[in-house]
Amino acid sequence: MSGNYGTQTADCSGRDVVIEGNSNSIVFKGNCGKITLAGGYNTIAVEAVDTLQVTGQTNEAYVKTVGTIQMAGATYSTVHWVGGAGADNDPTVSSTGDTNTVEKISQQDYEDEIAP
Incomplete structure (x- = not known):
């Protein structure tokens, strides 16, 4: 996924996702394989992900269920998990x-964050 200043909801269905854009707000439904958060200033909410890899800067992730969190290369980023x-x-x-x-x-807290 690329682009800037967007808002969207996506169904993962076991897929891997790479986010390269900036200043996006994205909600992922279903179980994701691997999400790589490489852009900057993004906020994501995820129902479930096997691996969340954050490499960009100043990103924020809210994750209901996560197997592995990798922050290598990330700066000023936050992952909140349930x-x-x-x-x-x-x-x-x-x-x-x-x-x-x-x-x-x-x-x-997770529900409050992803509420419309």
């Missing part, structure tokens, strides 16, 4: 860096 796909209900997190945040949020 539940993980692992046995302990936590995702695997790698390379958070000094300027990134990965935090667990409640189901209600």
Whole structure:
């Protein structure tokens, strides 16, 4: 996905997605394979994703269920997650860096964020 300043809802259906645009607001329905958030200043909401890879700057992601979070190359980005796909209900997190945040949020906080 590319482009700037857009708002959209997309059905993942197990697909991999690369976001290269800037200043977008995107809601992903269904289970995504891998989402790569490479652009800047984007906000995404995701129902489920196997791997969320953030490489861009100043992005924000709200994820209901996630298996792995990778922040290599990202700067000033935040991932908020509700539940993980692992046995302990936590995702695997790698390379958070000094300027990134990965935090667990409640189901209600997730719902409040994606509400129209």
